[in-house]
Amino acid sequence: MLKKSLTGFGLLLASGLLLPLHAQTTDDEAEKEWAEVALHLPGAPDASNLVSFYASGSQSFAIDVKSLSITGDGIIRYSLVAVSSSGAKNVSYEGIRCSTYEKKLYAFGRPDGSWSRSRRNQWDHISALNVNKQHSTLFNDYFCDGNSIAGKASVIIDRIKRHQVIKPY
Numbered sequence: 001m002l003k004k005s006l007t008g009f010g011l012l013l014a015s016g017l018l019l020p021l022h023a024q025t026t027d028d029e030a031e032k033e034w035a036e037v038a039l040h041l042p043g044a045p046d047a048s049n050l051v052s053f054y055a056s057g058s059q060s061f062a063i064d065v066k067s068l069s070i071t072g073d074g075i076i077r078y079s080l081v082a083v084s085s086s087g088a089k090n091v092s093y094e095g096i097r098c099s100t101y102e103k104k105l106y107a108f109g110r111p112d113g114s115w116s117r118s119r120r121n122q123w124d125h126i127s128a129l130n131v132n133k134q135h136s137t138l139f140n141d142y143f144c145d146g147n148s149i150a151g152k153a154s155v156i157i158d159r160i161k162r163h164q165v166i167k168p169y
Contacts, residue, residue: 035073039106041093042067044113045079051160054137058085061134065157067093074099076143076156079109080134096135098144101126103135141165 045064052062059082067079075095082090091109096102102123107115128136142160144150150166151159159166 036075037071037073041107041115042079044109044115045081045091050081051157053142053160053163054134056133059083061137063138063160065160068153068157070149070153070156071095074149075104076149076153077106078138082134094135096126096139096143097123098139098149099147101139101147103139140167 042064043066045067049064049066050062051065052060054061062081062083064079064081067077069077071077075097077093077095080092080094082092092105093107093109093115095104095106097104100123103126104123105118105120107117110116126135126139127133142150142156142165145166150156
């Protein structure tokens with residue numbers, strides 16, 4: 001009788017009818033479970049709080065360190081100020097997700113200090129190309145260690161202020 005029971009168990013096991021003892025979450029299920037927390041726009045960037053972190057041939061980029069926060073959904077949000085070599089200034093409020101190597105633009109800064117929300121409500125892959133290298137610089141040098149956030153907001157702010165990259169090349 002025991003032999004028949006074991007044989008039946010083996011057939012069930014081989015046919016895949018037995019469920020695993022613990023459920024495993026697929027990447028798709030994990031993505032469905034993630035939800036972005038509500039957006040709260042910061043005050044306009046103040047020049048005294050700007051810390052430069054990257055310069056290309058035609059633009060320099062700075063973060064308003066007072067705006068940098070890590071939200072409960074694993075997003076690092078910050079105000080970015082880009083200044084061209086001719087003096088034109090662009091201000092944006094953005095987020096980076098270390099777990100997915102993505103960025104999102106939330107709002108554009110207006111000259112009067114208010115914000116204009118972005119109509120694009122989508123996460124985009126971060127590019128390491130020269131055109132938008134500021135995001136990959138933030139991701140690789142200051143914000144993320146692999147797909148994890150590299151410390152608390154205060155640690156990241158200190159790292160940016162000291163220009164101390166996570167992994168020197």
